[in-house]
Amino acid sequence: MTEFMTEPKQGDTGSAVGAHPLDGHEAxxxxxxxxxxxxxxxxxxxxxxPGSMRRIALYHFGWEHADGTPAAGNAGKAxxxxxxxxxxxxLGGQPARTAAVxxxxxxxxxxxxxxxxxxxxxxDTTRRHRPTAWTVFGDADAILAGDALQALALRLLAEDPHxxxxxxxxxxxxxxxxxxxxxxxxxxxELRRPGEVTLDETLAMAxxxxxxxxxxxxxxxxxxxxxxxxxxxxxxxFGREAGLAFQLIDDVIGIxxxxxSTGKPAGADLAARKKSLPVVAALTSGTPAADELAELxxxxxxxxxxxxxxxxxxRAGGRDWAQVQAxxxxxxxxxxxxxxxxxxxxxxxxxxxxEFVTRRSS
Amino acid sequence: MTEFMTEPKQGDTGSAVGAHPLDGHEAxxxxxxxxxxxxxxxxxxxxxxPGSMRRIALYHFGWEHADGTPAAGNAGKAxxxxxxxxxxxxLGGQPARTAAVxxxxxxxxxxxxxxxxxxxxxxDTTRRHRPTAWTVFGDADAILAGDALQALALRLLAEDPHxxxxxxxxxxxxxxxxxxxxxxxxxxxELRRPGEVTLDETLAMAxxxxxxxxxxxxxxxxxxxxxxxxxxxxxxxFGREAGLAFQLIDDVIGIxxxxxSTGKPAGADLAARKKSLPVVAALTSGTPAADELAELxxxxxxxxxxxxxxxxxxRAGGRDWAQVQAxxxxxxxxxxxxxxxxxxxxxxxxxxxxEFVTRRSS
Numbered sequence: 119m120t121e122f123m124t125e126p127k128q129g130d131t132g133s134a135v136g137a138h139p140l141d142g143h144e145a146x147x148x149x150x151x152x153x154x155x156x157x158x159x160x161x162x163x164x165x166x167x168p169g170s171m172r173r174i175a176l177y178h179f180g181w182e183h184a185d186g187t188p189a190a191g192n193a194g195k196a197x198x199x200x201x202x203x204x205x206x207x208x209l210g211g212q213p214a215r216t217a218a219v220x221x222x223x224x225x226x227x228x229x230x231x232x233x234x235x236x237x238x239x240x241x242d243t244t245r246r247h248r249p250t251a252w253t254v255f256g257d258a259d260a261i262l263a264g265d266a267l268q269a270l271a272l273r274l275l276a277e278d279p280h281x282x283x284x285x286x287x288x289x290x291x292x293x294x295x296x297x298x299x300x301x302x303x304x305x306x307x308e309l310r311r312p313g314e315v316t317l318d319e320t321l322a323m324a325x326x327x328x329x330x331x332x333x334x335x336x337x338x339x340x341x342x343x344x345x346x347x348x349x350x351x352x353x354x355x356f357g358r359e360a361g362l363a364f365q366l367i368d369d370v371i372g373i374x375x376x377x378x379s380t381g382k383p384a385g386a387d388l389a390a391r392k393k394s395l396p397v398v399a400a401l402t403s404g405t406p407a408a409d410e411l412a413e414l415x416x417x418x419x420x421x422x423x424x425x426x427x428x429x430x431x432x433r434a435g436g437r438d439w440a441q442v443q444a445x446x447x448x449x450x451x452x453x454x455x456x457x458x459x460x461x462x463x464x465x466x467x468x469x470x471x472x473e474f475v476t477r478r479s480s
Numbered sequence: 481m482t483e484f485m486t487e488p489k490q491g492d493t494g495s496a497v498g499a500h501p502l503d504g505h506e507a508x509x510x511x512x513x514x515x516x517x518x519x520x521x522x523x524x525x526x527x528x529x530p531g532s533m534r535r536i537a538l539y540h541f542g543w544e545h546a547d548g549t550p551a552a553g554n555a556g557k558a559x560x561x562x563x564x565x566x567x568x569x570x571l572g573g574q575p576a577r578t579a580a581v582x583x584x585x586x587x588x589x590x591x592x593x594x595x596x597x598x599x600x601x602x603x604d605t606t607r608r609h610r611p612t613a614w615t616v617f618g619d620a621d622a623i624l625a626g627d628a629l630q631a632l633a634l635r636l637l638a639e640d641p642h643x644x645x646x647x648x649x650x651x652x653x654x655x656x657x658x659x660x661x662x663x664x665x666x667x668x669x670e671l672r673r674p675g676e677v678t679l680d681e682t683l684a685m686a687x688x689x690x691x692x693x694x695x696x697x698x699x700x701x702x703x704x705x706x707x708x709x710x711x712x713x714x715x716x717x718f719g720r721e722a723g724l725a726f727q728l729i730d731d732v733i734g735i736x737x738x739x740x741s742t743g744k745p746a747g748a749d750l751a752a753r754k755k756s757l758p759v760v761a762a763l764t765s766g767t768p769a770a771d772e773l774a775e776l777x778x779x780x781x782x783x784x785x786x787x788x789x790x791x792x793x794x795r796a797g798g799r800d801w802a803q804v805q806a807x808x809x810x811x812x813x814x815x816x817x818x819x820x821x822x823x824x825x826x827x828x829x830x831x832x833x834x835e836f837v838t839r840r841s842s
Contacts, residue, residue, distance in 0.1 A: 168658070168661040239623065268630055269660075272634040287638035288635050288639050295631050299529075305620050
């Protein structure tokens with residue numbers, strides 16, 4: 119899953135899924151408070167690792183340079199721990215929030231374990247503006263550090279005396295299995311020919327790869343608030359739908375995003391021939407532009423063809439489809455949230471986070 | 481860690497660590513009973529995986545061929561689950577044994593997760609007489625299936641209502657971290673020059689890579705028997721020492737073993753320039769033979785030099801050291817066992833297993 123690399127800007131005009139009264143300021147404040155609660159728990163977990171594993175983990179989290187000296191740190195935006203704590207607060211107030219800090223750290227450890235492994239498999243060389251761990255320490259150590267972070271996550275929950283911790287651990291472990299299946303589907307789909315991939319399986323892959331952990335984060339918060347099984351499932355669904363909305367917007371930005379704000383060259387996803395959601399929607403649209411796109415995707419990328427490729431996705435309806443889908447997913451997310459948290463004030467934090475992850479200037 | 485590939489033979493003459501009244505027959509019967517209890521739990525855990533991950537896992541366990549058709553199965557000797565169940569029985573009788581089946585399956589899942597990942601890192605192409613998973617499904621899928629097995633292991637414990645399950649999960653997660661550090665040390669040591677590796681760090685690596693999980697298996701059995709903290713630690717130490725004894729014997733066999741019973745070419749470990757325990761003991765012996773060995777290890781392997789290399793390890797005292805160390809470790813294992821289980825009859829099963837893993841014809 120792509121990291122949330124840019125802070126929301128005050129006065130941002132575009133939310134791709136429609137206007138909402140909450141701006142990025144509230145989400146920014148939530149994220150800052152979450153980092154302040156969760157970072158000490160995360161750091162102390164990482165400090166408990168044996169030296170070799172600790173070094174790789176601290177580098178990956180941005181807390182150390184490759185040579186082991188301290189770094190200013192850019193450990194990502196902590197969206198997932200924020201969802202845990204904000205869901206706990208929404209359903210159980212401050213005591214639930216305090217109780218859920220360890221679970222929030224566990225979710226962040228799982229997220230980072232999957233990033234370490236995905237980067238090895240995808241041969242990605244940059245993460246959070248720094249060289250990926252495998253490029254610095256080698257494949258074996260990046261795999262091992264990922265393994266250790268998964269173990270650390272589940273140990274945090276196993277050692278947590280809270281009555282919900284065992285159910286949280288089982289749910290988080292299930293989520294890891296789903297993330298693995300999602301990453302498998304992603305790598306397998308990239309190897310297939312453009313015409314062989316259906317939109318349903320692309321959506322299922324995105325849900326497993328991106329939605330599952332956001333849903334699990336919300337569900338864990340609900341568990342720590344002592345919520346009913348029904349509310350736990352509603353919050354899981356909220357997180358999944360918001361996650362899919364995020365992925366759709368992220369894929370739109372991967373094609374039409376401004377390189378100055380995305381930090382990636384224009385059309386990077388198309389150049390890599392990525393079967394992102396708008397592309398698969400376009401390819402399966404049955405339009406003449408779909409045939410043109412399939413032809414372009416069937417041959418290696420040339421910069422001269424970029425504009426034509428972008429236009430083909432657009433003409434085949436890929437962009438419109440993705441934006442309508444994203445809005446639809448966000449609407450579903452709101453419905454699920456309302457089922458579990460009827461008081462708008464209590465729901466405000468989760469709404470702000472959902473807005474934040476899907477609100478990026480294109 | 482090397483698999484236990486050969487069944488103990490009736491009438492085997494050589495136990496490298498001295499004679500013991502128990503023969504392999506008892507261990508064989510224990511292992512058979514353990515498979516009968518643990519396999520259904522393991523299979524049902526693997527069946528719960530999504531299709532893509534299930535397929536790789538069932539292949540790795542030897543229960544399916546690469547094309548998904550059922551296979552006769554050769555999922556290893558189940559030493560670790562046997563240690564869990566036998567330790568539980570020794571300290572808590574049949575009820576503890578019954579309660580610990582899920583924990584036994586969890587330990588076996590962790591073992592197999594590490595095998596999947598180690599094979600990717602070490603580029604090993606054969607496991608249990610079959611092509612390794614990564615050679616069949618690719619690196620990414622072998623890594624993902626390993627990740628999923630770790631999650632599955634910790635989920636089994638998280639879902640277990642037994643009062644010891646959370647402590648068991650925390651211990652197993654800690655053990656995973658130690659296994660990762662051990663594998664890191666192993667791969668890092670293989671890249672260093674022969675003279676740069678000390679015997680202490682080689683022993684520490686072997687304890688982390690091989691002893692830790694055998695110790696954890698015994699400790700989990702004790703936890704499920706409701707044993708005292710002291711007895712849990714004694715059983716952990718028993719498993720660790722027996723594991724080190726096993727590794728020492730295995731390393732001896734890797735140099736002096738009969739290819740007809742090891743299934744590997746003579747001197748395979750020396751050909752691979754492996755810094756096994758007898759080799760490092762020889763290299764650090766300060767003898768003239770140590771210098772000769774260092775010189776031989778400093779250049780690529782040639783078959784013509786094999787005999788000289790074997791002799792150099794022997795003359796430098798590597799073989800004798802390893803055999804004395806193995807006997808010493810087994811003696812320590814027995815002491816730890818006696819601390820926790822004073823009744824010789826109750827200790828019999830664990831003794832038989834310890835004998836079994838260190839009793840292989842050289």
